[in-house]
Amino acid sequence: MSWGYAENNGPDKWADNYPIANGPRQSPIDIVSGASSYDKGLKPLKLKYDPSTCLEILNNGHSFQVTFADDTDSSTLKDGPISGIYRLKQFHFHWGASDDKGSEHTVNGTKYPAELHLVHWNTKYANFGEAASKPDGLAVVGVFLQIGAQNASLQKIIDAFTAIKAKGQQTTFAGFDPSSLLPGCLDYWTYEGSLTTPPLLESVTWIVCKQPISLSADQMAKFRSLLFSAKGEAECCMVDNYRPPQPLKGRSVRASFQ
Numbered sequence: 001m002s003w004g005y006a007e008n009n010g011p012d013k014w015a016d017n018y019p020i021a022n023g024p025r026q027s028p029i030d031i032v033s034g035a036s037s038y039d040k041g042l043k044p045l046k047l048k049y050d051p052s053t054c055l056e057i058l059n060n061g062h063s064f065q066v067t068f069a070d071d072t073d074s075s076t077l078k079d080g081p082i083s084g085i086y087r088l089k090q091f092h093f094h095w096g097a098s099d100d101k102g103s104e105h106t107v108n109g110t111k112y113p114a115e116l117h118l119v120h121w122n123t124k125y126a127n128f129g130e131a132a133s134k135p136d137g138l139a140v141v142g143v144f145l146q147i148g149a150q151n152a153s154l155q156k157i158i159d160a161f162t163a164i165k166a167k168g169q170q171t172t173f174a175g176f177d178p179s180s181l182l183p184g185c186l187d188y189w190t191y192e193g194s195l196t197t198p199p200l201l202e203s204v205t206w207i208v209c210k211q212p213i214s215l216s217a218d219q220m221a222k223f224r225s226l227l228f229s230a231k232g233e234a235e236c237c238m239v240d241n242y243r244p245p246q247p248l249k250g251r252s253v254r255a256s257f258q
């Protein structure tokens with residue numbers, strides 16, 4: 001049986017098939033703001049996204065993701081804590097069954113209702129798959145979601161949900177600008193970590209934005225209407241698709257702000 005978020009295949013069971021689950025640089029973590037150290041050498045994030053590289057939206061049975069053409073340097077992440085050019089591959093979310101949980105990273109123990117991950121790979125490697133196996137191969141920008149004002153940009157994504165309700169469904173999704181999902185302030189924390197789902201590869205430079213973005217309670221409810229299950233299977237709502245915080249194991253968390 002493959003991994004998931006249920007009692008019998010969830011985060012507490014992942015180490016059975018993926019022993020790296022107990023590794024030295026696992027993600028997510030609880031970010032203790034008072035323990036993070038301001039690093040004046042950290043540059044501002046340089047995100048440049050081209051909406052024409054947006055290809056499709058799909059339900060992969062763990063989350064939904066929007067995938068991008070990554071054969072050119074049209075949509076990239078530079079500067080911040082990284083060196084070189086990282087290309088945007090996809091973005092996806094993690095969320096809870098209720099507003100009191102759902103994010104993977106937490107801040108001083110606080111859980112947000114959801115978390116956005118913008119996944120980029122280091123162009124010093126040939127492709128995403130190769131980069132994913134290197135300690136400096138990936139950079140993921142995390143953005144917290146909080147319940148508040150309606151989010152017009154997220155609404156475009158939500159409008160596609162009927163087409164990807166079940167696992168394995170996908171549809172064309174063009175012209176979306178991921179910059180519209182970024183908070184106004186790009187202050188961030190950064191640390192060395194991993195993918196937060198199997199294969200849990202320890203190849204991610206995490207860049208977690210301090211400022212959340214907002215969405216309405218109705219919009220958040222629409223996330224919870226997606227299914228983990230495929231068409232024809234017993235319906236299982238896609239909720240609580242988050243891994244809880246993992247041991248820091250001596251890692252330091254740097255802040256780009258004072």
Ligand SMILES: CC[C@H](C)CCC(=O)Nc1ccc(S(N)(=O)=O)cc1
Nearest residue numbers: 117119129132140194195196197199
């Ligand atoms: C080699 C292929 C690749 C590992 C498998 C497909 C993939 O992209 N996985 C992935 C991506 C991002 C995250 S997260 N949640 O942003 O840490 C978790 C898992």
Ligand SMILES: [Zn+2]
Nearest residue numbers: 092094117196
């Ligand atoms: Zn993720």
